[in-house]
Amino acid sequence: MDRDRTRSEEARRRLRGRNLAVLFALIAFVVIIYVVAIVRMGGA
Amino acid sequence: MSDWTATDSSVGKATAEAATWRDFVELLKPRVMTLVVFTAIAGLMAAPGELHPILAAVAILCIAIGAGAAGAVNMWYDRDIDAVMARTAGRPIVTGRVSPESALEFGVILTAGAVAIMGLAVNWVAAALLALASAFYIFVYTIWLKRRTPQNIVIGGAAGAFPPMIGWAAVTGDVSLASIVLFALIFFWTPPHFWALALYKTGEYEKAGVPMMPVVAGHASTKRQMLAYAVILFPLALLPTVLGAAGWVYFAGAVVLGALFVLCAVRVLREDGEATRWRAARQMFGFSIFYLFALFALIMVDRPVLPGAAG
Numbered sequence: 233m234d235r236d237r238t239r240s241e242e243a244r245r246r247l248r249g250r251n252l253a254v255l256f257a258l259i260a261f262v263v264i265i266y267v268v269a270i271v272r273m274g275g276a
Numbered sequence: 277m278s279d280w281t282a283t284d285s286s287v288g289k290a291t292a293e294a295a296t297w298r299d300f301v302e303l304l305k306p307r308v309m310t311l312v313v314f315t316a317i318a319g320l321m322a323a324p325g326e327l328h329p330i331l332a333a334v335a336i337l338c339i340a341i342g343a344g345a346a347g348a349v350n351m352w353y354d355r356d357i358d359a360v361m362a363r364t365a366g367r368p369i370v371t372g373r374v375s376p377e378s379a380l381e382f383g384v385i386l387t388a389g390a391v392a393i394m395g396l397a398v399n400w401v402a403a404a405l406l407a408l409a410s411a412f413y414i415f416v417y418t419i420w421l422k423r424r425t426p427q428n429i430v431i432g433g434a435a436g437a438f439p440p441m442i443g444w445a446a447v448t449g450d451v452s453l454a455s456i457v458l459f460a461l462i463f464f465w466t467p468p469h470f471w472a473l474a475l476y477k478t479g480e481y482e483k484a485g486v487p488m489m490p491v492v493a494g495h496a497s498t499k500r501q502m503l504a505y506a507v508i509l510f511p512l513a514l515l516p517t518v519l520g521a522a523g524w525v526y527f528a529g530a531v532v533l534g535a536l537f538v539l540c541a542v543r544v545l546r547e548d549g550e551a552t553r554w555r556a557a558r559q560m561f562g563f564s565i566f567y568l569f570a571l572f573a574l575i576m577v578d579r580p581v582l583p584g585a586a587g
Contacts, residue, residue, distance in 0.1 A: 249296050250295065250297050250300075252297070253297035253300070264334060264397075265393075267330055268330065268331065268334055268393075272331075272397070276328035276331060
């Protein structure tokens, strides 16, 4: 029973880590597209 | 209790909760990526012309992600032989932390994304070269050659030789003679580098059924070929200065490094590996990594004597 709870907590922790990584990647992607657009519009 | 037993015994079958974000980073072969990024930056810096620093950073990011994504697809395809070799048995798909399907999707999406962003943000020549490098690594090396011919490393090595050429193309928008020389440096460096490793890992490659040169042609033939590549590499490494892509400090460094690389190959040739536990081969493998890093570091720091002469 305890072992099942520990396992479920561990699974939730890993899922949370993956979700945060995806969030970080998406934010980075948006920032890159925005900055590149600004630079390209500036004539680079 | 039975739940745990079932999960632990299902090696290679990933469960949704098994993977962490670090496992996905591991799929990108971060150590290989280091060399890719480094040589790409060297190509970018050696190229005549200018690129906005932001766009240069995006180009390097795209090259790094493109190379890593091809590595993820390679791990997906090679998961059966990875499980057999000690060096690769801890990879995320083999241990079941990431499912093969997830790894393939991850690799394909990142490859497409890296090529598209390179094209839109930098230029389409660099994007086309990035796509070509990924396709070459996945289809020509991983799927076609690796398990069929001892020349796998020779031809497949071309995939790893693309990064400086892509970096160069990011700046100039073309492929020139000097960028082809940068490509050739890595191309001719790859066989002696990998075969030095294969000499003392022959048993593992044999077990996995990968026809590495020492497995198929034997140690003596492999050592002679390693020396031949090292000798070819010596004058080739001097060409960036001749073509105006690097200066004389680079030239002097390339002479010293090239001589040491040839010396390493001679020591390997004369070595009785069984008796020495492949000491010279291990040293050559280590030195080969230093050699390439040092060569491209010199290209980065030693600018051409005649600016604009490259090409």
